[in-house]
Structures are given as C-alpha cells and as structure tokens.
Amino acid sequence: MSPALLGLHDVQKWFGGVHALKGVDFTLAAGEVHVLLGENGAGKSTLMGVLSGAIVPDAGEIRIAGEPVRFASPRDAHAAGVAMIPQELDLVPGLDIAANLFLGNEITGAGVLQGRRMRDAAQELLAKAGVALDAGLLVSSLRIGERQLVAIAKALAADARILVMDEPSAALSSVEADHLMRVVRDLKARGVGVVYISHRLEEVARIADRVTVMRDGQVVGECPPQAPQAELVRLLVGRPLSDLFPPRASRVGKPILHLHRAAFDPARPRAGWQAPRDVSLTVHEGEIVGLAGLMGVGRTELLGALYGFGAVGRWSGTVEMRGAAARLGTIGAARRAGIAYVTDDRRGTGLVLHHTVAQNTLMSIWRRVTPFGLASRGLERRRVAEAMENYDVRPRLPAAKVVNLSGGNQQKVVFAKELMNGPSLLLLDEPTRGVDVGAKTEIYRRLRGLAEQGLGVLVASSELTELLGLCDRIVVMRAGRTVHAFGADAGEDAVRAVCESGDEERAA
Amino acid sequence: ADGKPIYKDCGPNNDYVIGFSQANFKEPYREHVNHELERLVKQYPKFKLTIADGQASVNTQVSQVENFVTKQVDLLMISPFESAPLTPAVTNVIKKGIPVIELDRKTVGDDFTAFVGGDNRQIAKEAGQYAANTLLPDGGEVAILEGLPSSSPAIERLEGFKDGLADNAKLKLVAVQPVDWQEDKAVTVFGAMLQAHPDIKLVYTSNDLAAAGAYIAAKQAEKADQVKIIGTDGLPGPSGGIRSVADGQWAATFTYPTGAAEALDLAKKILIDCATSVPRNVMVPSQRIDQTNAKALYDKEQF
Amino acid sequence: MSTSTVPAALERPRRSPLAYLVRFQSLLGLVIVIAAGIGFSPRRHGHILFLQTDNVANIIRSIAETGILALGMTFVIIAAGIDLSVGAVLGLCSVLTAELLVNEGWSLWTTLSLVVATGILFGAVQGFISTKARIQAFIVTLAGLQAARGLSLIASGNSFINISYGAGPGKAPVGFAILGERIGGVFPVATLVFLVLAALATFVLNNTRYGRYVFAVGGNEKAARLSGIPVEAVKISVYAITGLMAAVAGIVHAGQFSFGSPNDGTGYELNAIAAVVIGGTDLFGGAGSMVGTIAGAVMLGALANILELNDVSAALQLLATGAIIVMAAALQTFVNSGSGGR
Amino acid sequence: MSTSTVPAALERPRRSPLAYLVRFQSLLGLVIVIAAGIGFSPRRHGHILFLQTDNVANIIRSIAETGILALGMTFVIIAAGIDLSVGAVLGLCSVLTAELLVNEGWSLWTTLSLVVATGILFGAVQGFISTKARIQAFIVTLAGLQAARGLSLIASGNSFINISYGAGPGKAPVGFAILGERIGGVFPVATLVFLVLAALATFVLNNTRYGRYVFAVGGNEKAARLSGIPVEAVKISVYAITGLMAAVAGIVHAGQFSFGSPNDGTGYELNAIAAVVIGGTDLFGGAGSMVGTIAGAVMLGALANILELNDVSAALQLLATGAIIVMAAALQTFVNSGSGGR
Numbered sequence A: 001m002s003p004a005l006l007g008l009h010d011v012q013k014w015f016g017g018v019h020a021l022k023g024v025d026f027t028l029a030a031g032e033v034h035v036l037l038g039e040n041g042a043g044k045s046t047l048m049g050v051l052s053g054a055i056v057p058d059a060g061e062i063r064i065a066g067e068p069v070r071f072a073s074p075r076d077a078h079a080a081g082v083a084m085i086p087q088e089l090d091l092v093p094g095l096d097i098a099a100n101l102f103l104g105n106e107i108t109g110a111g112v113l114q115g116r117r118m119r120d121a122a123q124e125l126l127a128k129a130g131v132a133l134d135a136g137l138l139v140s141s142l143r144i145g146e147r148q149l150v151a152i153a154k155a156l157a158a159d160a161r162i163l164v165m166d167e168p169s170a171a172l173s174s175v176e177a178d179h180l181m182r183v184v185r186d187l188k189a190r191g192v193g194v195v196y197i198s199h200r201l202e203e204v205a206r207i208a209d210r211v212t213v214m215r216d217g218q219v220v221g222e223c224p225p226q227a228p229q230a231e232l233v234r235l236l237v238g239r240p241l242s243d244l245f246p247p248r249a250s251r252v253g254k255p256i257l258h259l260h261r262a263a264f265d266p267a268r269p270r271a272g273w274q275a276p277r278d279v280s281l282t283v284h285e286g287e288i289v290g291l292a293g294l295m296g297v298g299r300t301e302l303l304g305a306l307y308g309f310g311a312v313g314r315w316s317g318t319v320e321m322r323g324a325a326a327r328l329g330t331i332g333a334a335r336r337a338g339i340a341y342v343t344d345d346r347r348g349t350g351l352v353l354h355h356t357v358a359q360n361t362l363m364s365i366w367r368r369v370t371p372f373g374l375a376s377r378g379l380e381r382r383r384v385a386e387a388m389e390n391y392d393v394r395p396r397l398p399a400a401k402v403v404n405l406s407g408g409n410q411q412k413v414v415f416a417k418e419l420m421n422g423p424s425l426l427l428l429d430e431p432t433r434g435v436d437v438g439a440k441t442e443i444y445r446r447l448r449g450l451a452e453q454g455l456g457v458l459v460a461s462s463e464l465t466e467l468l469g470l471c472d473r474i475v476v477m478r479a480g481r482t483v484h485a486f487g488a489d490a491g492e493d494a495v496r497a498v499c500e501s502g503d504e505e506r507a508a
Numbered sequence B: 001a002d003g004k005p006i007y008k009d010c011g012p013n014n015d016y017v018i019g020f021s022q023a024n025f026k027e028p029y030r031e032h033v034n035h036e037l038e039r040l041v042k043q044y045p046k047f048k049l050t051i052a053d054g055q056a057s058v059n060t061q062v063s064q065v066e067n068f069v070t071k072q073v074d075l076l077m078i079s080p081f082e083s084a085p086l087t088p089a090v091t092n093v094i095k096k097g098i099p100v101i102e103l104d105r106k107t108v109g110d111d112f113t114a115f116v117g118g119d120n121r122q123i124a125k126e127a128g129q130y131a132a133n134t135l136l137p138d139g140g141e142v143a144i145l146e147g148l149p150s151s152s153p154a155i156e157r158l159e160g161f162k163d164g165l166a167d168n169a170k171l172k173l174v175a176v177q178p179v180d181w182q183e184d185k186a187v188t189v190f191g192a193m194l195q196a197h198p199d200i201k202l203v204y205t206s207n208d209l210a211a212a213g214a215y216i217a218a219k220q221a222e223k224a225d226q227v228k229i230i231g232t233d234g235l236p237g238p239s240g241g242i243r244s245v246a247d248g249q250w251a252a253t254f255t256y257p258t259g260a261a262e263a264l265d266l267a268k269k270i271l272i273d274c275a276t277s278v279p280r281n282v283m284v285p286s287q288r289i290d291q292t293n294a295k296a297l298y299d300k301e302q303f
Numbered sequence C, D: 001m002s003t004s005t006v007p008a009a010l011e012r013p014r015r016s017p018l019a020y021l022v023r024f025q026s027l028l029g030l031v032i033v034i035a036a037g038i039g040f041s042p043r044r045h046g047h048i049l050f051l052q053t054d055n056v057a058n059i060i061r062s063i064a065e066t067g068i069l070a071l072g073m074t075f076v077i078i079a080a081g082i083d084l085s086v087g088a089v090l091g092l093c094s095v096l097t098a099e100l101l102v103n104e105g106w107s108l109w110t111t112l113s114l115v116v117a118t119g120i121l122f123g124a125v126q127g128f129i130s131t132k133a134r135i136q137a138f139i140v141t142l143a144g145l146q147a148a149r150g151l152s153l154i155a156s157g158n159s160f161i162n163i164s165y166g167a168g169p170g171k172a173p174v175g176f177a178i179l180g181e182r183i184g185g186v187f188p189v190a191t192l193v194f195l196v197l198a199a200l201a202t203f204v205l206n207n208t209r210y211g212r213y214v215f216a217v218g219g220n221e222k223a224a225r226l227s228g229i230p231v232e233a234v235k236i237s238v239y240a241i242t243g244l245m246a247a248v249a250g251i252v253h254a255g256q257f258s259f260g261s262p263n264d265g266t267g268y269e270l271n272a273i274a275a276v277v278i279g280g281t282d283l284f285g286g287a288g289s290m291v292g293t294i295a296g297a298v299m300l301g302a303l304a305n306i307l308e309l310n311d312v313s314a315a316l317q318l319l320a321t322g323a324i325i326v327m328a329a330a331l332q333t334f335v336n337s338g339s340g341g342r
C-alpha cells in the first residue's frame, strides 16, 4: 500500500519536568480529516507543534509521504507543505489583515511590496474562508472571532498538503462554524490532509473520517466518527461521564440584575465596538442566563459595559442591582456591587502570562490575603492550593508560569481568580472556550452549585449547545439589542433561527 | 616652616608615584593639561604619573582621590571639578601626610600644599577690556557664548568679561546663551543669535571650542568679516586656538595656562629636594594671543 | 452566509477622515511648533525672522545629525529594541574619520568605507550579543556606549583632532569640506545627506519585505517566527542599521565641524529616541512611522531655534522644551485614542 | 527574570537546587566581580588593598547616591515604566537644600521636609501626566529631566551653592554635616541612609499588598485593572517613589559634598537603570528583584574601584566596564534560561 501522507512515530517531548509527549504515533492520509481529541494538557498542541516545526521533539521521527524529514523551524515545515492554524492566534496586531495573510511570503515586484495586489489577493482568500472583512483593517481592531477567521484564511493562503487546525472553531458562532465545516470539506475534496483539533464533540460526526484520542501525552485509542458522544467522552476522560450538564435551577430568588430598555453610550464611540443600544433582561439569584447571537452582535460589549471595561460611558434606561437603581460603568462600581467578570480574551486581558499560577490566582483577592496591607505567605499558599484543587488546574505547580499551561488550564486559572471573591453576579464571556469536556462539566457543575447558593450568572457563548444545556433562560442579541428570550425548554433550531434571522421582534 | 620636610619619605634616591585627579577628559583644555604633564614628567625619571578621569562628577572624582590614598601615592595633583565638594577628600589626603598640589582650581580652606593656576575672572576681564578698548572702541553689539551654566569657570569668565566691557559705555551686550563648552551647540546657538541680532560685531566665548563653533556659524551667515571672535584657552598645535587666530579666523584668544611645568617643579622640590616649604600660590599669567603675536607663536612651537 | 460578519466590516471603513488624520498625527506636533514659532518669532521691519531662509537653513542643519541617528533608531525601536550607543558611535566615527584623513593620510574613499564598515560592525556585534545571549538591548548598548567611548579615546590618543584641508601630510582632501558647505549658500549639504537617507529609510520600512519583517518581529515575535520569518537575522540587522547611521552621522559631524572628538555626540541618543517617540513610534515595538520620526526631529530643532531667537534664558529654555514636548505628545495620543488605537 | 516574578515564598514548598541558585542569580555578577577584585587587587606587604576596610568603605560610599536612585527605579521599571528624570531631580533637590539652608536660613527639618515634598510632588506629577494623558513615560520623564534642570537653575540663580556650617546667617546647621561623616571613622553615613532605604524598599516590594500590585500592573495592566487593582494610583505612586528617592539622594548629595549644583546628578539615571537591569529586573515590566538591584549597584561600584586600583587607563576602564557588564548580564540570562525564563 502507498505510504501515508504523514506519519509521526514514537514522538517524545519534555518540558523541564513535564513529559508532554510520551512516544506518540500518528498518521494522516491524503484527503482525510483526522480529528484529534484530548483533555486539556493531553499534548495535542505540542504534537502538532512538532509537526509544524515550532517545537523540536526530543525523540521520534516524522515521515511525509514516506520520506523522513527534520523540521528545525516553521520555515522547514512550510517548505514541506505543512501549514498550521495555531491554537493561540498568532497574528501581528500592528499590521493589517493583508500583511498578516502574506507574512513571510509577501508579493513583491523588483523587491518592492505590491500592496494593492496583496490586498486584492487577500480579499479573495478572506472570501474563500467566508470572511467579509476588509483586508485593509488592522488586526488590532478585530474581534477574537474575526481574528480566528483571519487565521484560517492565513492557513489557506499557504495552500499546503497538510493543514493542522488547532481548535479553529473555538471562537466561532454557529454561522461561521458551519462555513468552516464547508471549507474543511472542500479542502478534503482537493486531497489535502487535515488534522482537526477540537473540544466541540458535536463537530466530530460532521467532518471526521478518523478520530484519535490522547491523554497524558499518549494515544489512548482510535474510534469511528459515528461513535456516540458518550463513547468519545469515556475515552477522553478515562471514565464514563454520567451527563454533561447539571440539573436546572430548582428555585430562583429575587432579581439581582435588572435591565429594561437600557442603553450605553460610550464617551468616545469606537469603530467596531457594538454598544448596547436597547437591552432588557433580568438575572435572578440562582439563575443562569445565556446570551446568544452571531459574532459581533454586542454580547461581549454588553458584559464589558456592565463591568465598566472596554469603554467609558454612561448607562441610560433602567439599570438596577437588587431592585435599586445602580450607577454601573466603572470597574470599581461593578465590583462594589458584587459583580465579577471573566473576559473572552484570557491571554490579552485575563492573565499575566509571565507570572505564576499563584500570582494570577491571587490577583483579584490580594486585599483579602494581605491583612493590614502586609503579605502573608501562609495565607497565599493556602488559598492557591485550595483554588488549584477546586478547579483542578494541571499541573499542580503554583510556581509554574501560566504561559506554559495548556489553553484549558489557563482558562481554569482565570475562573479560579474571579470566583475567589465570592461575587453575587458573575458575567462570563465565552467561559469554556478551549476547555475540554471533563473540565467543562466541572465548570458547569460548579456554576450550578454557586447558583444554588444564590449566585446569578450571565453568560455569553458562541456554543449554542452549551447555552441550551446550561442556561435557565437564553436571551438572543442582534446589533446591540436583545430581540428575544427563550425558556429552558428552547430547541436548538428555534434559537438558531432567531439568531440568524433579520427581523426585529421585541424581547419578552 | 619648622625645618621638617613637607613629605617625610622624601629624598633624591626613591621613586615616586604621583596621582593626578583630572576633573574630566571632556574639555580639550583638560586634554591639553594631561598631555603637558605626560610630556614634561619624562624629564623626571624618578616620577611615575597616573591620571584619573573625574568624568565631570564630584562623586566620581572624590572616589578617585580616595583610591589614590588607598594606592598610597606619594603626591596628589588635582584639578577639582568643583571646589567645595572635593575639599573634605583633599583634606583627608593632607591628614594622611600626602602633599597636594592643586591645579586650575583651589579647594576651600588651607588644606593643600600648593596651588598653581590662573585667574579665570582676571583673564576674562582682560578679554573684556581688550574688546572694549582695542577691538570696538566706537562700540557695537556684543554677544557671549557661556560655558556650562552654573559651573564655576563659566560663571567667573562670564562675570569677568562683563566687568571688562564696562570700560566702554558704547558697547551693547545683546545676547548671552549657554553652549556647554560644545562646538556643535555653539554653531546652532550663534547661528540663531545672528538671525535675531544681525549687527553683532563681537562674540566672546568661554572656550576655544565654542569660538570655533562661532566662526562656523558666522561663516555660514556670511558674516565672518563683520563678527570679531574672542576665544579662551589658547591651546597650541594644529587643532588649537592659537592657530585659529594665526589664520585670522578669530580676533584673539586668551591662554589659560596649564601650570604643568610649575606643578612638576614644585613636586620635585617637595619629593626629591625635601623642601620644608614651598610657595602656596603660584599664579601663572595668561597671555593674549592676537594678530600681532599669533603667527610667531604658532611657528615657534612647530619646532 | 458569511454576511453575518459584514456589519462589523462596514463599521470600520479603511479610509475614514479620522483614520486619515491619524495617519498624519505624527506631523501634528510639528505643525503646532511651527505655528508657535511663527507666532512668537521676533520680527525685523515686518520680516518674520523664524521664517527667513537663513534661519530655516540653520534649523534643518542643526538637526541633520540627530535626524540621521533617529532614522536608524526607528528601525530598532519598531523591532522592540533600543540602542543607547549611537551617540558614542557617532563620536568614535568622527574621531576615526579625522584620525585617518589627517594623521594617517588615508584617501577619502578608503577612509569613509572603513568608518562605515566600523559602524555597521559595531552595531551588528551589539545586535548579535543581545540576540544570541538574550541580554536586554538596553544593557548591551549601554555597555556598547562605554566601549565606543573607550575605543575613540584610544583611536584619538585622548585628544581631539582638527581637520584642516589641502594637500600634503596632516591635511584632509579638500573635497571633504563640502559637508560643511551650503548649496547655493542656502541649503546645508549635511541636511541633504539626512534627506537622502530619510527617503531611503522610509522606502525600506514601508515598501520592502524587510520593513514588514521589522514590524512583525516587533509586533509579535512568536507570530513572526511561526510565519517563517528569520527573526534573529532581523533583530541583528536593525542594530547594524543604527550602526551604519551612526557612522554616517559621525562622518557628517567630522565634515561640518572639521573636527573629531571622543566626547562628541554625548547624549545624542536621548535626542534621537525623543524624536522617534515624539514621532509616534511605540517604545514597546510593533508600531511606528518613519515620517513621524522625521517630523519629530524637525520639531525638536525648530523648538530649540525659536527659543534661542527670543533670547530665552537657559532655565526657561529647559522648562519650555519640557513643556512643549509633553504637550505635543499629549495631543498625538489624544488624536490617536479617537481611533481606538491602543 | 523568571523567578524574580515569583514572590519567593510562593515556590518555597518545592525548591530544586537550580531554583535555589536562580533565586540568587542577581547576586552572581556581584560575586564574580568581587572574586575578580580580590584576584586582581594590588597588594601591599601582603594586604589585599581591595579588601582593606577603608577601600570597602570608599566603595559603598561611592554607590550611596545611585543606589538610592536605583531603589526607586526598581519600582518604576517593574511597573513597566521608566524614569529618566531622577538625576536632574537629584540636582534640583541638592540645590534646594543648599539654597534653603544657606541663603534662606530655614531650619534643618523644615528644609528637609520641603525638599522631600518637592521630590515626591515632582515625581507624582510626571506619573499623573503619563498615566492620565497616556504619554509614554520615556517622553514625560525626559521632559521632566529638562524641567528639573530648568527649575534648579532658577532656584540657584544660575550658580552653585557652597554649604558652610555654623550658626548665624549664611551658615547651615552643623548637624547637617553628619551626612559627610563616617561612623567610627569607617562606615559612611550616606551609605547607612542607603541601607536603611534599601531594607525598606525590599520589604515593601516583597512583603506588602502594594508590592504585589506593582508586579501585577507591570505584568499586564489590563488584567490588573479587571481584577480590581487601582492601576492608575499604582502607576502614579511609583513615580512618586522615584521622586522621593531622588529627593533623599539629593539631600545626601548636598550633605556629603556640602554643595548644591544644578549640574550634579547628570547621567546618574543611566547608572541607576543599569544597576536595576543588571540586577535582573525586566525592562518590559512585571518581573524584578530589589536584592538584585542592590547587588547591581554594589557591583558597578566595586568594578570601577578595582579598575582604578590597578591604574587602568580611562580608555581601558570604559572598555572593561562595558565588557564586564555584558558578561554579568549574560551569565544571569544563562542561569535563568535553565529555569525557562521568557
């Protein structure tokens, strides 16, 4: 039989004390979509890093079309026809989209950059990836979701034989995700081999030809793409998982946050910052309310404006906390009102990447662990240990630098940090982006638990299944407005329909 | 004097280490002093001279004086960057029984063995009088390019020159700007001055570098003939001010004596001849270099 | 389908008037200072001295050297580096030039090429050390500053060297004097050198692949590496560029002052960096503009000039300079922030 | 850089020998220099001059002022800022002290409190401007440098001021002279001031909430703000601290040299920053150690001393200083890299 397009054999990688890859074998055939699943920290990104030349393995060999190859740098991998969409979107914020798409292989004539030609070519690539963005925009002005799409387009630009997608759908909402599926399918049709990493199990059935599951730096098994989710989960987590989502609220209490026809006008309107224009919703004690909508409809901005982050400005209309009119708009005010906030950009605004897990976890509660303004190492150590335990941050090293944690574990640290304050209202933006099923269920269960104790939660997510499974109510947004509210029993299609439809019925 | 030699380990047969703490190596004048000392010390086979760069920082220079004590030099020569700050350090040297010869600037009080130098104020005053009486008897506009503001030589030369100008009421001092002893700054600043005051007839500069800068600016403004330039330092050699005067670029410059020869002679008296006393103040006169004597002097020193 | 993202795109047209203004925000400070210059300039029978040809010529001459340094500095800073050694390297190169021409009697071209080579090498070595040994550029170039001063003391034998022109030993070729001349008695040759280099630098930064790489490396080193950009080579090269610029500035210095001194150029690095940052370049790298740098340099020169024209006292000059620099910078950030720049 | 970010104790539970070595990496350069000092020190009848009490005393005296400045600088740099004005503020404060004591005849305590207040205010204003107007600290403090020099020229009337002690007009209280004294004829009072402040600064940085805030703000300003840390207050306060330290340094300067001059302190900022960075603090903020800074300051002093004891020529001293600084830094990053530093 002809050799596989790609073959990784017995790949090993150590990071200091961490044995990230313990001898992994992995193959990929031309025109095949090979889905790679695994818990956070399983080693997926590391394995793909090895394949794309970003990480030099300590042992093992890489074969492409049977030929053994050595990648000392991403450059070599490019040359061998390997392209990668990294998990942590690595774009240059100061350059425009076109420049980013062609970074490293610019179009030049006589040594001079052909700006116009590149922009036109970029525009086509964007269209191919289903992105209607102007190629002249600075990447720094793009949303996470939009950056994700640009990263996809960038990978397409390389038109490679082997394309690695590390959680490409993490930041996408239904429409973009659907389009991504389509893109992957016609890559496949063109004979490109695709490695697809995701924590969204429902995607598996839609595109996978083959599924491989990793755990603790090893391949723990393959399974057919039609395998039932429960089976996948069992392989992933290593034990059967009763059910993903905890039971709904038994009883909801008094309203905590109440918005009626509320609007936020920023002091300095920013292009692309979708200010909340007409928002009506209520979050009660013990209730988890979801915000649904397509990319850019203003969920992130709504949460930001409530917490006083992202833009300075004033709220108008009814804004009440616990039945009393509240003057929100600054972080101080929000925190005094007992609001906590988890941003959707953990690397940019959620964490101090080069600080330790300990430092990050304690960041929002220094006040509590420093009696009389003096640091108490004992107190610090105890709170950190407890937090890492509660949120199962791996590896359990308080002194590990957050930048070296896997994406999912980074997210857990953000969570721990925000919840240590014991808030009464929790604002979550894409809370489980890049978090594995096991961790997700933990997070859901913990959220529900906190809700039971009277916490109110407002969560924006691009993952509809998550909202449907977790929330007591789902509010759909469009262009800064809340347009409809669904109960717990809402069906996926109904919600999607409202999200993607254009008409303007008022929220209940 | 009570008959005891100034330095107890003196005598004709020993070798001696002389430490010279120079205020800084920045100004050409100080480079010149260093060269003079290095040149002349060769005439004293018993002397070994080491020079330290005070880097225009009192803190650094104090440290260097202290280090000379640690190294136990036999005699300290010093050109203090500023007087008061160096005084305690020098006093300490005297206490240790090490003779101190100060060049160019005195420390406060009497804790030094001898001082060799000129008088900034006097030199600048002569320059002012020369301008007032000889160069511009019928008056005109005058400008000054000051050194580094609030450093003592800059202050003394500025005030001295003003005193001198007083001789002639018809002179009008139209502009005073600091150029921090620097040629490039002098070009820019004097260029602007000539714009604001096109009729400037004479400019006094606190050192030769500034004078060179002033000349460039005047030339670029095509006013080289109109503006008479007076420098200070009067350094010899192809790079020095004497030559610039000889070439007719400047009207005059006033030598600020190094006192190197005198200082070394004192050192010999103290260390080798075991002198019991030496003159405390050796004033080395300044000399005016002008069109009358510049050429002669310049050619003379090109032995 | 993909229409869902269109609104977002439409909200951010590429060429909004604001964006347009912002592209030239770096010129703002300059405009202000010039306006102020005209306003406060002393007049003589109706003529605004500040605008007189000679005065303008003086201004642009006075900035030639720091301007040249600032050009190189722009590359380094955009690449998220810094180079404190440029002033000292300028001094070293002016000394070398004088020494070789006058005392060694080398020919003009061999001298210039050697001096330029020295500058490039010195810069490249600094870049190499800080890149390979991963030492902060600040430290390496601060050390480089010391080393350059030391070398120039050695090269000059602890003394400054005047350049006199003519034939025969101890004289430099007359041609070299041109750097001190003014074309048509008006336009300073030194400034011409600056302008030519400025045009070149602007072109390289904005219109070549190399320029792109510099932005990428400064903006997101990891992304640059993943895109197959030779990050280390780029980082080293930017220091070679500052070295080159410092060498040229040193030659210009020696030329226009017929003079080489180990101490010349002291503190120039701060002026150069100031010009760059006032020009709107971000000290943390990844963003900046060459035009801005040029504007910044001219602004600083015009500022000093207007203060001198008014015989402002040394003390007030210092105060005014400080105040105006801050105001210019403040204005820029204000305009910037309107467009959601960081 | 890596571990200095970890408030030491947080990693105590598991201390590998490497981690242990790394915790003290900042001392490495110092150890080397001292070893070298002993090795190369000239000896006189058996005694190692470098180690003689007097010599050691001289070294620690010589670093008192830059040391004090470096303490403040450490806070600013960890908070991802920079302060170029400290040298000038030192000058300003030395002038003020002399002026008030000598020419205005103020009492010692009123003088000192006013001078300290001035320093703090000056720093705070700079912090306020750069924070509120969002101007890069480099620019604001460069302007501040100019302003401070301007002010000191005004305060001193373009002159320097000698301080003479005694009673009556024109004389400063005798007590003030103590700053020039040496305890038991050995230990310099100026150094004592430095040590006290150093202990204080180390404590504040490592053992207080404020210290933790400084690290957080420097590490990621946005994240810190989101976590409810009063980012702006912290940023302003660090400049107030450098201002305070500069004021104290200025007083010490006036005291130990009985002198105040607008020109004093020129260039000190670079030495202070060098001490900080050699001490292993990251110029990009979020990481650093006070102990490292102290070690860095002492190292620079010892280095200069050993070179002079050996009669190294000025030129070679510059070269050697440059080389050794780089080597020390290289060694640190080398040791660091073992522990996955950035």
Ligand SMILES: Nc1ncnc2c1ncn2[C@@H]1O[C@H](COP(=O)(O)OP(=O)(O)OP(=O)(O)O)[C@@H](O)[C@H]1O
Pocket (backbone or CB within 6 Å): A015, A016, A018, A020, A038, A039, A040, A041, A042, A043, A044, A045, A046, A047, A087, A394, A395, A404, A405, A406, A407, A408, A409, A434, A436
């Ligand atoms: N640069 C690094 N230094 C140290 N440890 C690292 C580094 N990169 C990864 N690791 C560790 O290697 C292991 C695998 O990380 P990896 O990112 O491959 O996991 P992953 O499967 O991609 O997880 P996720 O699904 O959350 O992205 C983790 O324990 C992580 O902490």
Ligand SMILES: Nc1ncnc2c1ncn2[C@@H]1O[C@H](COP(=O)(O)OP(=O)(O)OP(=O)(O)O)[C@@H](O)[C@H]1O
Pocket (backbone or CB within 6 Å): A140, A141, A142, A143, A144, A145, A146, A171, A173, A270, A271, A272, A273, A274, A293, A294, A295, A296, A297, A298, A299, A300, A301, A304, A310, A344, A345, A460, A462, C340
């Ligand atoms: N023009 C912009 N400049 C800077 N940041 C922006 C801009 N537009 C959006 N953002 C921010 O980018 C982040 C990511 O946006 P995100 O991808 O979450 O949009 P979305 O969640 O898909 O749509 P939304 O959250 O608005 O419903 C958010 O914090 C958002 O505020």
Ligand SMILES: [Mg+2]
Pocket (backbone or CB within 6 Å): A044, A045, A046, A087, A166, A406, A407
């Ligand atoms: Mg991953």
Ligand SMILES: [Mg+2]
Pocket (backbone or CB within 6 Å): A299, A300, A301, A344, A429, A430, A460
């Ligand atoms: Mg969002």
